[in-house]
Amino acid sequence: MLHISTAYVFDGSAxxxxxxxxxxxxxxxxxxxxxxxxxxxxxxxxxxRIVRTVWLYxxxxxxxxxxxVRRCSRGxxxxxxxxxxxxxxxxxxxxxxxxxxxxxxxxxxxxHATGGGAASKFRFARAIIEAAGLDVNLLRPCGTSDFRDAAxxxxxxxxxxxxxxxxxxxxxxxxRDGLRRAVRPxxxxxxx
Numbered sequence: 001m002l003h004i005s006t007a008y009v010f011d012g013s014a015x016x017x018x019x020x021x022x023x024x025x026x027x028x029x030x031x032x033x034x035x036x037x038x039x040x041x042x043x044x045x046x047x048x049r050i051v052r053t054v055w056l057y058x059x060x061x062x063x064x065x066x067x068x069v070r071r072c073s074r075g076x077x078x079x080x081x082x083x084x085x086x087x088x089x090x091x092x093x094x095x096x097x098x099x100x101x102x103x104x105x106x107x108x109x110x111x112h113a114t115g116g117g118a119a120s121k122f123r124f125a126r127a128i129i130e131a132a133g134l135d136v137n138l139l140r141p142c143g144t145s146d147f148r149d150a151a152x153x154x155x156x157x158x159x160x161x162x163x164x165x166x167x168x169x170x171x172x173x174x175x176r177d178g179l180r181r182a183v184r185p186x187x188x189x190x191x192x
Contacts, residue, residue: 002098003041006034007054007086007114012154017118020052020110020163027152042109049101050110054157055124058091059182065128069183072134079142080125086157087114088124090178097164097172107167112159115175127176131183 008031009024026032041048057063071078097113119127122141129136144155161171172178 001041001045001048002102003038003048003050005038005050005052006031007052007112007157007159008154009035009038009052010154010157012156014156017158017160018112018156019160020108020112027154030151031154048109049107051098051101052110052112052159053089053094053114054159055086055088055114056091056094057088057178057182059179059184064124065179065183068125068128069132069134072129072132072138075138077138077140078125079140079146080122081144081147082120082122082141083143084121084153084155084157085118086121087116087118087159088175088179089113089115089172090175090182092181093172093178097169100169104167104169107169108163111163111167111169112161113164113172114159114161115172115178116161117174117176118158119175124175124179127179128183131179131185133185 007018008028009026010018010022011025011027024035026035038050057065059065068078093115094113101107125139126136129139165171
């Protein structure tokens, strides 16, 4: 069994990327439910492989890049936090990596797999808007405390991919590479 989990099982207080052996301490109901899912999967199927990832995006539908491009295409100003960091992960890259994992003869039971590198949510947003060919001046930097968000998010959600690499699996491409494939230039409305 393959179980997908999240960096939100951590509290975000570390200054370095989270390792598979780092102590978990989720801050939100979402993080606690994902950690409970990991434990339930292990209990039901001891050979379960758990893969933690973070900030998944496809550039379609309602994910962060697609929503951001839609809003900026309309000329809206968007506030984006500068004090949350993670490794944005392109869904297509993760899916390919999971196929490699399934073919591996004996991978570890717990792994982290994210796009390479790390970025603040604001830096990620800026790269999205640049890739879409829109005005980056529509983005407004802000802090997490400026939002009244029901869900508490870890400030540092960067996962170390060392478990993935140490078992001989190919690391996922850098998040900017995935972003180039996920975000297309926006089509501007040129009607009078």
